[in-house]
Amino acid sequence: MNHLEANFDGLVGPTHNYAGLSFGNVASQSNAAAISNPKAAALQGLAKMKALHDMGMTQGVLAPQQRPDLDVLRRLGFDGNDAQVLDKAYRQAPPILRAAYSASSMWTANAATVSPSADSADGKVHFTPANLVNKFHRSIEPEVTGRILKATFADADRFVHHQHLPEHDQFGDEGAANHTRLCRDYGTPGLQLFVYGRYGFDASKPAPKRYPARQTREASEAVARLHQLGEHNTVYIQQNPDVIDQGVFHNDVIAVGNQNVLFYHEEAFLNTDAALAEIQAKFGDSPLHFIKVSTEQVGLQDAVKSYLFNTQILTLPNGEMTIIAPSECQENPAVFAYLNDLVKQSTPIRQVRYFDVKQSMQNGGGPACLRLRVALSEQEKAAVNPATLMSESKYAELTGWVEKHYRDRLTAEDLRDPQLVVESHQALDDLTRILNLGNLYPFQR
Numbered sequence: 001m002n003h004l005e006a007n008f009d010g011l012v013g014p015t016h017n018y019a020g021l022s023f024g025n026v027a028s029q030s031n032a033a034a035i036s037n038p039k040a041a042a043l044q045g046l047a048k049m050k051a052l053h054d055m056g057m058t059q060g061v062l063a064p065q066q067r068p069d070l071d072v073l074r075r076l077g078f079d080g081n082d083a084q085v086l087d088k089a090y091r092q093a094p095p096i097l098r099a100a101y102s103a104s105s106m107w108t109a110n111a112a113t114v115s116p117s118a119d120s121a122d123g124k125v126h127f128t129p130a131n132l133v134n135k136f137h138r139s140i141e142p143e144v145t146g147r148i149l150k151a152t153f154a155d156a157d158r159f160v161h162h163q164h165l166p167e168h169d170q171f172g173d174e175g176a177a178n179h180t181r182l183c184r185d186y187g188t189p190g191l192q193l194f195v196y197g198r199y200g201f202d203a204s205k206p207a208p209k210r211y212p213a214r215q216t217r218e219a220s221e222a223v224a225r226l227h228q229l230g231e232h233n234t235v236y237i238q239q240n241p242d243v244i245d246q247g248v249f250h251n252d253v254i255a256v257g258n259q260n261v262l263f264y265h266e267e268a269f270l271n272t273d274a275a276l277a278e279i280q281a282k283f284g285d286s287p288l289h290f291i292k293v294s295t296e297q298v299g300l301q302d303a304v305k306s307y308l309f310n311t312q313i314l315t316l317p318n319g320e321m322t323i324i325a326p327s328e329c330q331e332n333p334a335v336f337a338y339l340n341d342l343v344k345q346s347t348p349i350r351q352v353r354y355f356d357v358k359q360s361m362q363n364g365g366g367p368a369c370l371r372l373r374v375a376l377s378e379q380e381k382a383a384v385n386p387a388t389l390m391s392e393s394k395y396a397e398l399t400g401w402v403e404k405h406y407r408d409r410l411t412a413e414d415l416r417d418p419q420l421v422v423e424s425h426q427a428l429d430d431l432t433r434i435l436n437l438g439n440l441y442p443f444q445r
């Protein structure tokens with residue numbers, strides 16, 4: 001039976017803006033108050049999706065969330081009609097208004113953790129939305145994320161949807177950004193690496209000092225239990241707290257894996273040798289490529305700025321691996337030289353392709369942040385909501401939809417404009433028809 005790995009990218013929502021909301025994410029903080037271009041952001045994301053489709057990959061689309069989240073603003077005491085709620089929040093608490101407007105659900109690597117049927121004891125694909133409790137603007141995502149995932153992977157005989165973990169920092173969970181699966185083929189049982197930043201219930205263990213560790217070990221263990229994984233197919237690895245303090249707010253900023261390749265920076269993990277030995281022991285005899293990038297080759301700051309590791313490693317239909325990198329990797333001399341050399345080495349990676357996702361990068365989201373990987377059998381793929389899969393016609397329909405509904409400029413001042421709410425609702429209402437999602441948004445219920 002054929003298995004494949006699908007990428008489900010987050011469609012950038014109509015209110016994409018730069019609000020400086022993510023302490024510990026250097027790009028988000030340094031672009032606070034920059035002027036965003038939601039139309040360009042959405043088109044950049046769609047162009048990447050279409051390119052992967054054209055490369056023969058299975059590419060899906062995950063819908064954005066309803067923003068602004070007026071319910072959460074009302075829950076926080078801003079009352080009146082929609083225009084009054086926006087105006088009060090704008091005058092009394094601008095950062096809260098910006099949070100309620102964030103299009104951060106575009107980074108679907110943080111939407112959920114997904115375990116394929118080959119690994120889970122019950123032979124089903126498991127999804128757990130991430131609770132994202134570390135940042136207020138992201139903590140308001142999981143419920144609707146769960147609804148979007150259910151509308152996309154609806155077949156209850158094949159797909160199991162769990163509730164997100166309890167909403168507390170001790171169970172901080174950021175989803176697939178801290179989760180990598182290694183395997184021989186997508187359909188053979190694999191090994192799931194859960195990378196955490198700290199312990200939630202043991203303050204004596206190492207932890208970063210400056211920036212928050214968003215993922216706890218206890219959260220990772222809970223997801224593995226829910227997904228019916230066992231000791232034989234899980235490895236827990238602690239992130240190096242020092243790199244978190246240098247801006248590595250998710251593990252996918254410093255490491256990425258695909259099939260039998262683990263591509264990582266030498267400073268990524270706390271106990272690297274022990275972790276690699278455990279991976280090797282549990283992976284079995286077949287060849288495994290640990291591609292280590294040393295600090296001498298690429299310094300940590302260059303890795304963080306260029307997002308060398310926030311790349312997608314794809315296995316193309318011809319079996320060769322390609323890296324999907326942001327154009328920032330081309331612009332950084334050390335990183336560009338490294339990648340040019342990498343494709344000449346004896347690893348499965350044969351090619352690098354560069355994409356302009358600058359609108360997302362300026363908020364700390366690279367190509368890998370924008371996608372959720374779902375390994376599927378052909379039957380499972382056939383059970384996916386077909387309207388969410390990329391095709392020539394879907395691309396044309398979605399780019400037309402963006403051109404029609406999106407603004408090309410958004411400032412902090414614009415967020416008080418009630419017309420933006422009307423425009424966003426119209427856009428999302430149309431989108432639920434294009435993606436055949438039903439009435440999933442609060443304003444539709």
Ligand code: SUG
Binds near residue numbers: 368
């Ligand atoms: O959670 N940025 C996101 C970026 C997420 C990147 N995802 C992965 N690494 N998988 C975050 O920090 C910034 C929003 C703002 O400041 O406007 C933001 O939420």
